[in-house]
Amino acid sequence: MNKSKLAIGLFVAGTMTAVFGLVIVFVGPIIIDDQIVKNLVIDPKNEISYTMWKDIPVPFFMSVYFFNILNPTEVLAGEKPMVEQRGPYVYRKRLQKQNITFHPNDTVSYLEYRSYFFEPSMSVGNESDVVTIPNMLVLGAAVMMENMPIAVRLLLSATFKGFKEGPFLSKSVGELMWGYDSKLVDFLNKWFPGMLPSTGKFGLFSEFNNSNTGLFTVHTGKDDIRLIHKVNSWNGLTKLIYWRTPQCNMINGTAGQMWPPFMTKESTLPFYSPDACRSLELVYQREGTMKGIPLYRFVAPKTMFANGSDYAPNEGFCPCRQSGLLNVSSCRANAQVFISQPHFYNADPVLLDYVQGLQPTEDEHGLFIDIHPETGVPLNVSIRLQLNLYMKKVSGITETGKISEVVMPMIWFEENGYMDGAIVKTFHTNLVLLPMVMVYMQYCFLGLGLATVLGAVLLHYRGKIIKCERTVIPDASVSTSSSEQTPLIQDPVD
Numbered sequence: 001m002n003k004s005k006l007a008i009g010l011f012v013a014g015t016m017t018a019v020f021g022l023v024i025v026f027v028g029p030i031i032i033d034d035q036i037v038k039n040l041v042i043d044p045k046n047e048i049s050y051t052m053w054k055d056i057p058v059p060f061f062m063s064v065y066f067f068n069i070l071n072p073t074e075v076l077a078g079e080k081p082m083v084e085q086r087g088p089y090v091y092r093k094r095l096q097k098q099n100i101t102f103h104p105n106d107t108v109s110y111l112e113y114r115s116y117f118f119e120p121s122m123s124v125g126n127e128s129d130v131v132t133i134p135n136m137l138v139l140g141a142a143v144m145m146e147n148m149p150i151a152v153r154l155l156l157s158a159t160f161k162g163f164k165e166g167p168f169l170s171k172s173v174g175e176l177m178w179g180y181d182s183k184l185v186d187f188l189n190k191w192f193p194g195m196l197p198s199t200g201k202f203g204l205f206s207e208f209n210n211s212n213t214g215l216f217t218v219h220t221g222k223d224d225i226r227l228i229h230k231v232n233s234w235n236g237l238t239k240l241i242y243w244r245t246p247q248c249n250m251i252n253g254t255a256g257q258m259w260p261p262f263m264t265k266e267s268t269l270p271f272y273s274p275d276a277c278r279s280l281e282l283v284y285q286r287e288g289t290m291k292g293i294p295l296y297r298f299v300a301p302k303t304m305f306a307n308g309s310d311y312a313p314n315e316g317f318c319p320c321r322q323s324g325l326l327n328v329s330s331c332r333a334n335a336q337v338f339i340s341q342p343h344f345y346n347a348d349p350v351l352l353d354y355v356q357g358l359q360p361t362e363d364e365h366g367l368f369i370d371i372h373p374e375t376g377v378p379l380n381v382s383i384r385l386q387l388n389l390y391m392k393k394v395s396g397i398t399e400t401g402k403i404s405e406v407v408m409p410m411i412w413f414e415e416n417g418y419m420d421g422a423i424v425k426t427f428h429t430n431l432v433l434l435p436m437v438m439v440y441m442q443y444c445f446l447g448l449g450l451a452t453v454l455g456a457v458l459l460h461y462r463g464k465i466i467k468c469e470r471t472v473i474p475d476a477s478v479s480t481s482s483s484e485q486t487p488l489i490q491d492p493v494d
Contacts, residue, residue, distance in 0.1 A: 013452055017445050032435050036261055036375055040228060042108055042220040052423075054097050056257065060417035062116060063088035064177065065342075067357075067409045068131040072168040078393075078402035083357040083409065086131055089173050090122040093415065098212075106223040107232045111212040112255075116205075118174075127174035133410045135169045136335065137184060137202065138399050139391040143336045146394050153396030160399050163187065167399050179203030204387065204411060213274045216255050225261065229254040229376070231272050242277050242330045245316030252279040259376035269298045269369055276339060276385075277331035278317070280304060282369060290379050291424055295370040302346050305339070322348035325388070325407060336390040341365055342412035343386070354406045365412075372427075379419050386412035 044050050051057075065087035075081045094117070097110040118127055138160055145153055160166075163184040171180055179201025200206065214235045221228025231251050232238070240249040253259075253270025269282040282298035289295060306323040308315030319327060324347020325338040344351040345360035352358050370380040392405040419427060 015453055017448050017452060033262070037221075037225045040225065040261060040375060041222050042218075042228065043222065048426075053258070054100065056095050056417075057423055058417045058419055060093040060095065060415065061119070061122070062091045062093050063414045063416070064091070064173075064411060065089075065413070066131045066133065066173065066176070066411050069133060069168060070357075072132055076167060076401035076403060078404050080404070081355050081406065081408060083355060085357070086125065086129065086173075088122075088124055088414075089127065089129075089177075090119045091116040092119050093417075099215075102220070103217070106220050107217050108220050109215060109217040111215055113210070113212045114208065115210050116208070125173070127172060127177070129173050130170055131173060131176065132168055132170045133176065134389050134391055134408055135165060135167055136337075136389055136410075137182070138165050138167050139403075140335045140337070140389060142394040142397045142400050143390060143392060144334055145397070150396050153394065157397045157399060159184070159187075160397075165399070167401065167403070175203065177203055177205050178209060179206035213255075218255060221260070228260050229258045230260070231255055234272060234274070240278070243316045244318065247313060248278065248316030250279060253281065258378065259371065261374055261376045263296060263371060263373040263376060265296065267296075267373075269371065276326065277328050278326070282367075285368070288370065290370060290418075293372060293379060293424070293427060295379050296373045297368055297370050299366060299368045300341065300346065305341070305347070321390070321407065322351055324348050324351065338388040338390060338407055340386045340388055340409075341367065342384050342414075344409070351407060354404070355409060358409070377427075379424075380416075381418065382414055382416040384412065384414045 039046055039049050042050065042053055065085050066089075067083040068086045069075065070082040070084055071079065094115045095112055097112050099109070099111045101109045103109065120126060141156065142153075145156055163182075165182075165184050169176070180203060182202050185202045216234055217232040219227035219230050219232060231254060234251055237251070239246070239251060243249050251272045253272060256271035256273060259269055259271075265284045267284065270279060271281075272279045280300075281304070283301045285297045285299045287294070288297055302323075303311040303314070305326045306314055307320035307325070308318045309320070310323045314320070317326060321327070321338070324344055325340050328337055328339055329335055340347055340351075341360075342365035343358045343360035345362065345365040347360075352360075365384055367384045368380075368382055369378055371378055386409055388407045388409050390407050391403055392400070393403050394400045
């Protein structure tokens with residue numbers, strides 16, 4: 001084959017290969033992003049992603065820790081409370097969306113039901129363990145009635161005595177979690193309906209088990225992927241009525257399970273929490289990986305539960321106490337209940353001075369969500385919150401004794417889940433390996449194309465050199481032959 005033609009063929013093939021690689025460099029990411037968008041939209045046609053959204057396959061657990069009061073008699077006398085942490089008492093959490101209804105405006109409504117199942121093998125202790133915590137019915141009601149006429153307070157105190165209700169409760173974990181029989185609760189529900197948040201047994205999580213979080217309506221992302229999972233309304237409301245300013249009453253972000261794709265380090269994770277009665281927002285902290293999958297970690301900023309004095313936008317959540325506490329009385333039947341991070345992590349240090357036995361650390365008590373930035377899908381979640389009761393001495397209600405004013409921690413809980421098993425393998429294959437293969441392919445095509453072009457050029461010039469050599473060598477032979485036949489200097493003739 002003519003080497004010149006071979007060089008031209010290699011040059012054309014190399015150029016086409018390099019151009020193809022260059023096209024993949026620019027078009028490849030667009031193709032991947034387009035596939036992500038198509039597969040993330042909430043649509044029954046997207047079988048895998050829709051099933052994951054409807055029935056979250058990731059195992060979720062709720063770990064509960066109680067603050068057992070070691071010196072209840074001394075606390076009643078005005079001394080500082082001493083607590084010991086008991087637990088965790090671990091419950092498997094099952095989530096399932098029901099009543100799913102798609103709407104013409106590219107939104108979908110649903111009720112998400114949650115149920116809890118005790119996991120003895122994962123727990124430190126059993127539901128039969130007895131712990132001592134403040135009696136919310138007594139100490140919470142006492143603070144609520146503090147400004148009522150003295151006659152009302154005396155009557156309330158007499159009612160407590162009649163039903164043999166004291167300032168502290170010593171009951172099993174199971175009863176405190178899911179409810180216990182109380183004649184006082186039955187009396188209040190009968191004669192003062194609506195005064196208490198529950199109508200049956202009284203427990204810290206009695207309303208959580210086998211219940212739903214309200215009617216969520218979220219965007220499907222079909223019209224705009226940037227809106228996917230964002231809350232359109234909750235229980236028919238587009239804003240709340242609990243707080244004092246329009247900003248604090250806004251329902252922002254998603255329902256807290258997934259977020260829009262294509263995140264950057266400047267992105268935040270806003271979500272609405274019915275349990276906290278408000279929207280929350282996490283901020284970027286760092287990059288990381290989980291089983292080879294890249295992630296961004298988002299954490300709670302110090303301003304999340306800061307009071308209005310330290311962070312002006314939170315003024316609408318007041319009346320406030322120290323920073324680090326969220327007063328949820330406005331959505332919890334006016335009970336003096338406060339939410340914080342566990343052990344008052346990221347809160348005003350003065351709160352630690354009023355209770356003995358707390359040791360906050362970021363690793364154990366900070367909340368975080370690890371997100372795959374390209375898809376907005378959480379890989380590892382740990383939401384940690386603490387429930388506190390504001391208690392103090394109230395004149396006329398002898399059950400409060402000489403209790404010093406204190407925000408008393410009762411329990412803290414962690415809801416956590418992470419991708420594992422077949423799900424994480426599928427996720428890794430589709431969103432890490434395949435894009436990586438495409439990246440390698442584009443550089444392989446570019447490298448192969450450039451190498452082929454270079455080879456063609458070298459082949460072409462090598463052919464020219466050889467041709468020149470073949471032209472020069474025959475000329476030299478002719479010249480030599482002529483010289484031998486006709487000498488330049490002839491012998492003289494005698």
